[in-house]
Amino acid sequence: MIEQPSATRGRPRDTKTHGAILRAAFTVLECEGYAAATIERIAAEAGVAKQTIYRWWKGKAPLFMEVLAHKAGQAIELPDSGSFKGDLTLLLTGTFAAVSTTLRPLMRALAAELLQDDDFAETVRDVFVRRRRANVRSLVEKAIGRGELPVETDPELICDIVFGTMWYRLMFDHSPLDKAAAEQLAAAANAAAVYATK
Amino acid sequence: MIEQPSATRGRPRDTKTHGAILRAAFTVLECEGYAAATIERIAAEAGVAKQTIYRWWKGKAPLFMEVLAHKAGQAIELPDSGSFKGDLTLLLTGTFAAVSTTLRPLMRALAAELLQDDDFAETVRDVFVRRRRANVRSLVEKAIGRGELPVETDPELICDIVFGTMWYRLMFDHSPLDKAAAEQLAAAANAAAVYATK
Amino acid sequence: MIEQPSATRGRPRDTKTHGAILRAAFTVLECEGYAAATIERIAAEAGVAKQTIYRWWKGKAPLFMEVLAHKAGQAIELPDSGSFKGDLTLLLTGTFAAVSTTLRPLMRALAAELLQDDDFAETVRDVFVRRRRANVRSLVEKAIGRGELPVETDPELICDIVFGTMWYRLMFDHSPLDKAAAEQLAAAANAAAVYATK
Amino acid sequence: MIEQPSATRGRPRDTKTHGAILRAAFTVLECEGYAAATIERIAAEAGVAKQTIYRWWKGKAPLFMEVLAHKAGQAIELPDSGSFKGDLTLLLTGTFAAVSTTLRPLMRALAAELLQDDDFAETVRDVFVRRRRANVRSLVEKAIGRGELPVETDPELICDIVFGTMWYRLMFDHSPLDKAAAEQLAAAANAAAVYATK
DNA sequence: CTTTAATCGAGACGGTACGTCTAGTCTTTGG
DNA sequence: CCAAAGACTAGACGTACCGTCTCGATTAAAG
Structure with missing residues (x-):
């Protein structure tokens, strides 16, 4: 993740969205390979705007780092x-x-x-x-x-x-x-x- | 390399060009990294048309395989x-x-x-x-x-x-x-x- | 033009860009002739990405049709x-x-x-x-x-x-x-x- | 045609080739349209080297002029x-x-x-x-x-x-x-x- | 009967532009 | 203030022809 801005003001961050992105990233990677796992493809899979991904991760690599952390969590x-x-x-x-x-x-x-x-x-x-x-x-x-x-x-x-x-x-x-x-x-x-x- | 068509007919392959491409590929890789080593960049560095690279190699990876073979030759x-x-x-x-x-x-x-x-x-x-x-x-x-x-x-x-x-x-x-x-x-x-x- | 997708959501079409393309197309045509009026040349002249032209017109011909309509408007x-x-x-x-x-x-x-x-x-x-x-x-x-x-x-x-x-x-x-x-x-x-x- | 250099010395021009080019040009034009009638396509159709076309005509247009003259002869x-x-x-x-x-x-x-x-x-x-x-x-x-x-x-x-x-x-x-x-x-x-x- | 000059095929070459693609950024509407 | 939609710039992708070039193989007339 990139930042953790103001916690109280405005529309709160959608937790479903965050999880959906991680899940979509993993799904696309598994089913179509890393080359096909473009930000655009992942955003489409997650039903999310590209910008929402760029807001929270710097790019593909950090995103997949978090996916890994999620999967290898325990x-x-x-x-x-x-x-x-x-x-x-x-x-x-x-x-x-x-x-x-x-x-x-x-x-x-x-x-x-x-x-x-x-x-x-x-x-x-x-x-x-x-x-x-x-x-x-x-x-x-x-x-x-x-x-x-x-x-x-x-x-x-x-x-x-x-x-x-x-x-x-x-x-x-x-x-x-x-x-x-x-x-x-x-x-x-x-x-x-x-x-x-x- | 991709193929080795008719040995005699037509304009013979320019060996300088072939070497220049291998050398340029290595140079760009060393100086600017693999991400920057696009076919276009390599072609420019070698003073060669993109098509000349695509004529002889399927893409970046096979080209660098030959660069390696060249370097690790003996x-x-x-x-x-x-x-x-x-x-x-x-x-x-x-x-x-x-x-x-x-x-x-x-x-x-x-x-x-x-x-x-x-x-x-x-x-x-x-x-x-x-x-x-x-x-x-x-x-x-x-x-x-x-x-x-x-x-x-x-x-x-x-x-x-x-x-x-x-x-x-x-x-x-x-x-x-x-x-x-x-x-x-x-x-x-x-x-x-x-x-x-x- | 090609299409007229959703009118409300998303970033609206940039009218300046649209006009700049039409103007650039006409300028290049006038000054350098039709052969020189490639999509790439027009994009450069208009200070616009090629893709922006391809997004709205199928090619050179439909683009110039709209230039004509613009010029012969009244x-x-x-x-x-x-x-x-x-x-x-x-x-x-x-x-x-x-x-x-x-x-x-x-x-x-x-x-x-x-x-x-x-x-x-x-x-x-x-x-x-x-x-x-x-x-x-x-x-x-x-x-x-x-x-x-x-x-x-x-x-x-x-x-x-x-x-x-x-x-x-x-x-x-x-x-x-x-x-x-x-x-x-x-x-x-x-x-x-x-x-x-x- | 472009020129008519020394008439006597050297290998004489192959008349079959000349005719084959005109015929091929017309055939490709008829069957695949003018856009598809590239010099390369015509040369292939005529079973002739590209250079042989460029030797005798400046380009597509003069070639088709001669095709017309041939067809509208009388x-x-x-x-x-x-x-x-x-x-x-x-x-x-x-x-x-x-x-x-x-x-x-x-x-x-x-x-x-x-x-x-x-x-x-x-x-x-x-x-x-x-x-x-x-x-x-x-x-x-x-x-x-x-x-x-x-x-x-x-x-x-x-x-x-x-x-x-x-x-x-x-x-x-x-x-x-x-x-x-x-x-x-x-x-x-x-x-x-x-x-x-x- | 060899030289010489030109033609022809094949195809490699440096280029230009094509039309497509992805990455990121920016700009709206709407919740 | 966030999310969704999507327009936008930038630039690499691989392809198709361009017109030029360099070969070896022909093919005659001239020596």
Whole structure:
């Protein structure tokens, strides 16, 4: 969203309109692809004036950011299985499930945007990189505390391995992001942490 | 390129023109970004008619594919240091060096396209995934032959770890793709192969 | 014009823009000729986006039709000198004066179009033939009423003689369309009506 | 045609090609209209290189001039029925027959061109106006010699009446150019000459 | 029997304009 | 003061022809 002007005066913002736009954006993206999801097309789908979209979002990309926030809304709760590999497997299984179904078109669309717009990339980095990595980092720290991983373990490397692979498969579609992938990756990350740290 | 019609009849193709277009495409991409690199802009930069571009390429994306082929022309020679980790480190160091400098804008541009066009994605997959992975696979096989890696080693996992991380950093720019990254990743991949295989 | 959608809602049509386009079209036609009067050139001259022209007119020809209507706007009032020859002379003198000065480039341009586009020809016929002929026909009828012309007088023949000659000279420019021409033609038409009717 | 360089040396002009171009031009004009009769289309139809057309004609208009000359080839022989009205009727009947059938698309196409190109108009005037008028003028002179028409008869007026009407109907198609039209026009022209001369 | 000069086909080329499209902005009416 | 409708500017899209050009392959007459 752009602004939050005077809350009391004049006609209040139509909450239905706001939701309709988010829903329309997602529908068009799913059914007709990102290229077809023009502001005009979304406005038509939502039964809303173009200007109403431009009033609240700077463009296509920020709009879809909010759609994503809406869809991926609920915070992921960190698992606690007792082992690092188990925790990571559970975290990845959940993440991959969402990312390879509902969120897939959204993630790909936003990735396409951030590759072309550095300002947008900066915004997205927070959500797509820092926030996700924080989850993994806390798993790593917990495992270090338990003495399961060496204290020198670099959580960044673990993150690169698991999320790098996730994005790689999301982009090129050469292999699925299923439960088996989550398990294999968790095992690999664990091995890397234990044996490859200097 | 689209076609290669009659070789002898008619005015021969102007090779200078062809090169000028590739060069102009790269220049505009570097200096003004992918969004600004319209066919019209490239044609102007190359001092060439738009139609001449459309005659030989279907659009922006295939044109930049050829630019990439041109820039990344020479085949990467596989290193032979005696150890898997050493080989992989050398391979990644070279690859990362190219990918994080000259090829960077090209790779990002082509990634943005493939995320939006499934037909194009299919074409690109060959170059960006299959071909690159083949290099890693042969390193793995050599190491298995030497008894350095277990016979069950999954080369696909190794590929996902190293190239996943490469694309991840290429996209989000959160960490550099330097020599240290190559070494760290090689170590991690080695550990995963040795210790994480069932 | 193409359409006249909802009259009330939305931003109303900008009358300045509309007028500027008509004026620009006429200016370019006068100064640079019909061939140079491309939609793009007219849009530039009017300081208007191409799309604004395409929104309201189907193309060059309908646009110039409206320019003509604008220029030749005021209805020609039928003269009443007492004699058929006198009336016809007055009508032709006025018509020829307009047609050989201001309207000349317009008439020639529209003639060129109608010769190449049958649909457009049909539209134009109403304005250029039926409407003009109606004026002459009423003069003929009045003269028949006065007993000045025989009842069998064919008004179509009179029309062909006077307007045929007008267009002929407008096209080939071999003789002027001046007062003398009007008088001579009126006399000829009168003689033909009186003496050549079966 | 443009030029006739050195007659003897080099490969002689291919007469089949020349004919094929004229035939193709006429065919495309008849079947697809003047707008579709581009040089490129005609060249394709004739199975000829574009350059071969540009070598011999300056453009579309001069090419179609030669097509007309080819079609309207044989000189019209002046009739001699004994009376001016009879002669004129015969002349017009023949002229109208040709002009409203085979020559119709050609005449319309050339008229469209001359309205847009003053240089071309000058060339055409000779063929379309002066030459045709000469025929009528000699009929008038013969009639004056016979004492059938007054010595002051203005042949130009007669020409304007008959050819003006002819072009007028050719352009707007509001009435046919048949035998009846020839007779009616001849009568009108005769009456105008006899009774309307000063 | 080779040279020389011109024609012809094919088609690449730099251009211009086409008519369509989308992005954003602006300007009304109406709730 | 917001929302809807829609007119507007700006400019890229891909297409069609323009007229010019550069080829190799013919085709004669001249040497």
